[in-house]
Amino acid sequence: MARLRAAAALPLILALLTALATITLPAAKAHAADAPTVTLSAPQAGKGGDITVSGKGWRPNTLLAMLVCGQSDLARGVIGGTNSCANADGRAVTTDAKGAFSKKMPVSEPPKPCPCVVHVATVTGQAVAKDAVFKVAGHPTAPLPSATTGGKLSVLAAPRLEGSSGILTWFGAPPTRKLVFTAGNLGSAPLKDPVFQLATTHGVFAPNWEEQQWHGTIAPGGKAEIRLDVQLAAGTHGDYQVALKYGSTVVIEEPWGVGRPWGVTFFWILLCLVVPTAVFRIGMAIVDRVRPKGAGRHRTGRLAELTVKLPKFRVPEKAKARDQRRPAPLAPSPEATSTTTVLPWFTPDTAPSETHPTTKGNT
Template sequence: MTMDKVPASRTPFLLLLALLPLLLLLPAATATAADAKPEVKLSQQQAGKGGDITVSGSGWRPGTLLMMLICGQATPEKGVIGGTNSCANADGRAVTTDSKGAFSKKMPVAEPPKPCPCVVHVATVTGEQAVVDAPFTVAGHPTAPLPEPTGGGKLAVLAATRLEGDSGILVFFGAPPSRRLEFTVGNLGSAPVKDPVFQVGTAHGVFSPQWEEQQWRGTIAPGQKALVTLPVQLSAGAHGDYQISVKYGTKVLIEQPWGVGRPWGVTIFWILLAVVVPAAVFRIGMAVVDRLRPRGNHRHRTAQLPKLRLPGAWSRTHRPPVTEPAAAPKSTTTTTALPWFTPDSAPSENRSTTKGHS
C-alpha cells in the first residue's frame, strides 16, 4: 500500500492545524502567569507573645527580598494605618523567594505598638512594590477601633525644594552632616490629610536609597498648601554626591542632589598624629637612654676634655706670668754730674738758642 504524496501547497495549512492547539493554550498560560498575585498563608491565625508562626507565600517575583512584620491598627482592606510605625519592627524577619516565587519562614510573635486589629505585613524591599496583609490576632494584646479614614487626600509638590542649614566646625572633623529639607505641598484631593507620613531616602552614588519614615505633624485641608520641613542626616564621615528623595505612599515626590565636602580635619589630624607620635617616642627613648647611661664613663669623658682659654677680660686676668729678661751687669765706672746743672736745666741737643741771631 502506497501513500499519496501531499501537495506542497497544502503543507503550510497542515502545519497550522497541528500547531493550533498550542496557539490556543499559549494565551491561557500567559494570562495565568500575569494574573498570578502574591499570596500569604499563616500556620496559625492567633498566637500569644513569645510564640512563633510559620509564614508561607506564593506568586511573588523570584529571588525577591521580602520583609515580614506584625502590625497593629491594620486590616487587609485598609492596609496598615500609620505605616511601619504601627509595626513591631524589632521582631521582623526577612526572607528571599525561591526561583518559583515561593517562600516559607518562621517568625516570632510580638506585640505591635498599636492595638489590634492586627495583620502580618509582607512587602517587597527592593524593586516593584508588592504588599500583602494577612489577618492575625495577637492573644492578650489590646484591641481598639480603627481611626477615622483620611482617604481622598492627595498630596503634590507645588514649589521647588531646598536644603537649609550649614555645616559646623565638627563636620569638618567627621561629624554627621545634617540639613533641613523644605518643600511646599498642596492637597489636591477631596479630604483633609492629617499627620502625613513621608519616607525620606538617601542614596550615595549608584546605590539604592535607604528609606526612613518621618511623620509631619499637621493637617492639610483640601485645596490648601503647607510648608513641610523634614530633617535629613547622613552618617559620620560622609562625603561625595548624595541624592535625597521623599516619597508619600508609593509616589516619589522629590529628588534633591546634595554635594557633601570631604572632612579634611580628619586627614590633618592623622597627618599630625603620624608626625607627633614618632617625635614623642624618639624623645622618650633618648631620655631613657640618657638616664640609663653609666655615670662613671660620663665623668671620665668630662675630665679628658681640653681646657679652653676664653678671650677678653677673663683671659687678661688669668694670663701666665711673664718672665722679665735678665738685667745687664752694671758698669763700675761712675760719672759725676756737674754742680751747676740739674737734670731739668741741662741743655737739650734739640733746643735752639736765640743768641747770635739778633
Template sequence: MNRRSARAPRLLTVLVLAAALLAGTAPWAAAADKPTVTLSKSQAGTGGSITVKGADWRPKALLMLLICGQSSPQRGVIGGTNSCANADGLAVTTDAHGTFRKKLPVAEPPKACPCVVHVATVMGEKAAVDAAFTVAGHPVKPLPAASGNGRLAMVTDTRLDGSSGLLTWFGAPPARTFTFTVGNVGSTPVKNPVFHVGTSHGVFAPEWEEQQWRGTIAPGRKAQIKLPVELTAGASGSYLVSLKYEGKVLAEQPWGVGRPWGVTLFWILLCVVVPAAVFRIGMAVVDRLRPRDRYATGRHRGSQRLAELTVRLPKLTFTQRPRDPDPGPAPSGPPSGRTNGDTGASTTTLPWFTPDTGPGGPAAGQLSAPPDNSQTTKGHS
C-alpha cells in the first residue's frame, strides 16, 4: 500500500506535465517561443563596447545587432533602420541551442536617445527584440506622441495575383495585385495604414510608390490587403516587388515578366512593308514621268509600231499562165495580167523576191509583175 500511495503523486505529476506540454502552457515552452536579449552594460560611451547575449532564438539563425535612437522596448524602433547606426552594426549566428554571445562597439545613432540595442533576424521567420540602452554623451529627446495606429507585423500569404493579356504582349504596362496579410501586434487599432510599394529591376534600387489602404485593423487581428502594382510599358525581365511600412521592409516578392514579342513582330513587318510601299510609289512616279510614244500607248509600244508598219507594206501580185508545149517568141507590147481569157492563180509575193526567182515559180520570161502605176488589161474574148 505504501508503494502504491507513493507512486500515485508521481504519476499524477507526469500526467499534468504532459497535458501542459501538449497544451503549450509548459514554462519552458512559453520561454522558447519568445527570444530574449541581455546586455553586459546599460550605459556606455562612444568608443567603448558592450557584450550582447541572446537565448531562445531559432537555431542557426542569422541575426543583426544595431544601436538605434528614438526608440524604446515598448514602441520599438520608431524611425526604422534610418534611426540606427547601420555602419557600426554586426551580424551573428546562433548555435544549435538558439543562443549567441557577441561584443558590440558603441556608436552614436543618427537620432537622439532614448536608445535601444536592436536584435532582429535577417532571413526566414521574422523576430526582433529591443533592449534599453543609453549612449553616454548623446542627446536625449522625448519620443514623439503615439499616433494611435498600433504596430503592424507581416504574417504570411504573400503573392502577386493576375496575369498578362494580349495588350501586354504588344507592349502594354504589365500589372499585378500585391496580396499580403498583416496583423496588428499593438494595443491600439490601425486606421488607414499607408504602405510603400517598390519595384526594382536587376541591381537597380527600387522605385517607391505610396499607397493607402482604407480600413481598420483591431489589436490582435489580421487583415488581407491588396495593392495594385504596375510596371512601365514594354517592361521585361526579372523584377522584385518590395513592401515597406513605416520605413521597414515587410515583404519581397519576385516577378518574372515575359518579353513583348508583339512589338518585335510589329517592327519586322514595318521594315518589310515600308520599303515595299516606297518602291511601288517610286515605280509609279517613274512610269508617270517618262516620255510616251505618240503612235502607241501602253508598255509594248515597239511591237505595236512594227505591226502597223507591216500592215502598211504594199502587196505585190503576179499572174501565172499555163505552159505551151511549143513556146513561141515572146509577145511584144506591155505585159498584161490576163491573156486569151485564161485565168491564172493569183498569189502574194514577198517584197524581197523578184517574179522570176520566187520559190516554186515558172521559168524565166513567163512571170511578170505589173508596175504600181499600170492598169491590169484583160485578154480578148
C-alpha cells in the first residue's frame, strides 16, 4: 500500500521540481545579463592610437573612469592600484538610462609593464570594477609578482582613525592620522608582512592607491592590531574617505572630516594689512628724504613748526614811485584838534576865558 502511495506521489514531485527549475533558470539568466561587462573594439593597439570601450549592465546614469593599467590580469585585478595606470590619459564616461556606455579613449603606455588591461570602475556610489584584457604594442612585458597564498586576512573589529590636528595643521601643515584596525588570519598558513593598498578620496576624484607594508606575522586563527599612517597634502580641508584594500578587495572605508586651516586665512588677512602700511611708511620716508631742505620739513611732536609760513609781501617799484609823487596830506589845524585843557588847580568855573579881548579904537 505504501509503495502504491509513493508511486502515485512521484509524478507530483517531478512536476514541482520542473516548475521550480523553470522559475529559477530565467532569474539566473537575468542576473547574469545584468552583470557589468566591458568590450574593446580591438585587442591591441600601439601608443598614440585609440580604441572604443563599450559596456553593458552598469548602474544607470553612473560616472565611470576608464584607464589603461599595467601589471594586471583578470584574476588578481590591478595589482599596483591606480599607480599602475596611465592616469593622465584616462577618460570619464556616464552610463545611459539602461546602464550602457561607449566611448573612444587614447592608448598610452602605463607606468608598469604588461600584462595590461583596460580598467573600468565607478567613481561615485558603490565600488564596482571590471577589466578587459588589452595589449599595448611595443610596451615591455614582465611576470606578475608572486601572490601570497595560504593565509586569508579579515578585518575583525571596527576600524578607527587616531590622532588630532595640532597648531601646525591649523597653519596649513599636512593632516596626519593612524588607521587602526584588528585583522585576523582565517587561512591555514601564516600571513607574513602583508602588503596593503591605502588611498584617500575626496569628492568624485578616483582614489590614488599607495602600497604600505605591515611588518609582522599573523598565525593561522590568530589576530593582530595593525596601524598604518595616513597623510593628506598640506592645506587640504573638507570631507575625505580613507580606503584600505588587501589584494583586490576593499576591506575598510572610513570617513575623515578635515577642518579648514584658519591660521592661513588669518595670516593672509594680516599680510594684506601690514604690507600696505609698510609700503606707505617707506614711501613717506623716501619723499621726506628727497624733499629740499626748508620746504616745510617738520618733526613729529613739534607743534611750533607745523604753522604755515606765508611769504613776505613786496610792493612793486612802480607803486613806490607813484606814492612818492603823490602830495602829502595836510596836517589838521591845532584849533580843530585842540581840546580844552583843565589844569588841576582850576575848577571849570574859574578857568580862564578863551574869548578874545575886545579891540579898542584908535587912540
